[in-house]
Amino acid sequence: MNLRLGLGVTSYLVVALALGCDSSHKAIGVPAKTQEPSLWEIHELLAKKEFVDLTHSFEPGIPHWPGFPDEELETIYSYKPAPGLMGSGFFAQRYQIVGQWGTHCDPPAHFVEGLRTIDEIKPEEMILPLVVFDVHAAVEQNPDYVIRMEDVKAWEEKYGEVPKGAFCVMRTDWSKRWPDAKAMRNEDAAGTPHYPGWSQEVLTYLYETRKITASGHETTDTDPGLSTAKDDYTLETYVLGTNHYQIELLTNVDQLPEQGALAVVTFPKPLKGSGFPARVFAILP
Template identity: 75%
Template sequence: MIQIHTTCHQRIAALTFLCLLVLPGFSGCSQESPSPVSEVVATEATQNKTGEVSLAQVYEVLQQKKFVDLTHAFEPGIPHWPGFPDESVKTIYWYDKRPDTLGSGFFAQMYCHVGQWGTHADPPAHFVKGGRTLDEISVKEMIMPLVVFDVHAAVENNPDYTITMDDVRQWEAQHGLVPKGAFAVMRTDWSKRWPDQGAMHNSDKNGVAHYPGWSLDVLKYLYEVRGITASGHETTDTDPGIATTKDEYSLETYILSQDHYQIELLTNLDQLPEAGALAVVTFPKPKGGSGFPARVFAILP
């Protein structure tokens, strides 16, 4: 539930503006049920001649909130898909004066890594020929209501666990319908194994990886019925380890074939509420880019 303090008129207006104009369904209530936030908006509209709230007021509200970084810092040697080479970093300029000029020096580095490095974005083109590349994803797809499916307890008992429709139904029974346009993430606490590559892949003596993943019925429900914008997880892959060991990536293929993007290798999901937060997902804009490290964070209610 969103707590609204009537002692500050501007903050009420800014918060309700953000919830209803920027993020439909943000309150976590069923879309078929009346929302107390909508009642506040109606009141505010009668009190404000223009019925509008400035972005400065929205900013003031956001500054009072807690921000949580959901991104791993990347460097050489971090966990990654086995088929990719490691990152290399070279310092090409330093603070000392450069011998070729009279000016002061500066710090500059050259990075070499695959697009799918660290916490990263996978656009449709990553798996789908002709699909959208990173530069074709609109900025309006980067601010979303955040939905957290917490299955970490099940994963503790079964590292091969895949999320079920019962998990989703339980979330909706408690928080209302998954809001349209949401960023849906699966909390497994697998990121606590970072940056140990062996622990992340969790392979047995036969080389079979054992880590959790999504399931097709849940993904189809979220994307086709609830209309989410994107999804994310803490593991290196959308599909569970027992599938990727066999080079099967049907779940990632499904998401990207629906013209949506995903984020892999998230962290700090244990610091988030299951509902009510905002997700901000950002990444560079390489022309025709098939993937790139992302910076993802949450704004808590």
């Protein structure tokens, strides 16, 4: 074997080992097809990542839309056996809540008759690329701030296009006011609430151009406080009218990177349900 041929074979072996292909592959220079990792291997990788819980614990008295009643919580069985109670000796509680309670999922049917109820949201829509638009600095200066196309375009200039099927979250740091209901509503002397919200141009762009799967925020509403004070829920109607779901009252958004994480969005499955508390978390890159 001459020197040039020997170096060529050596180079191929190095590349083959680096790519994980078989050095005995007959077509020198054409690497063997790599095998995708198994789901268990993917789980092993994910288990080493950092997880961030984006969900508030709920209880009676938490901030909520003012038209809803408070939660009623009753312990119906305790660990200590009670006379006359069959099955006593274990812990069980009864919860009476509206579907839109705490960190929760709003399915399309919440606002639009005939569209999907919460049980009709597919599992494939629950593990998503996570996009965070950070506007908290602007909200600090103006609590009535609504996200603008400049905010979204600035994100895309840094990271590329918002991926199809993403879960897009607006970071306002409003959840730091939790669980103070008055602070969350932030009413002025006339009783008008002041809190941030989405905008029509941004939502239209995300859902119709970028084809995202869902969106979420830290406040009680999609629409800003100045709009809800006039009973104007145009933006929430728009989102749910696209037959997509949204998540309200997220927390710990300040612990997320703007790009690269995964969102896992889960909730129970009441038949024909109008909404339900959700458990949402992120897996960081």
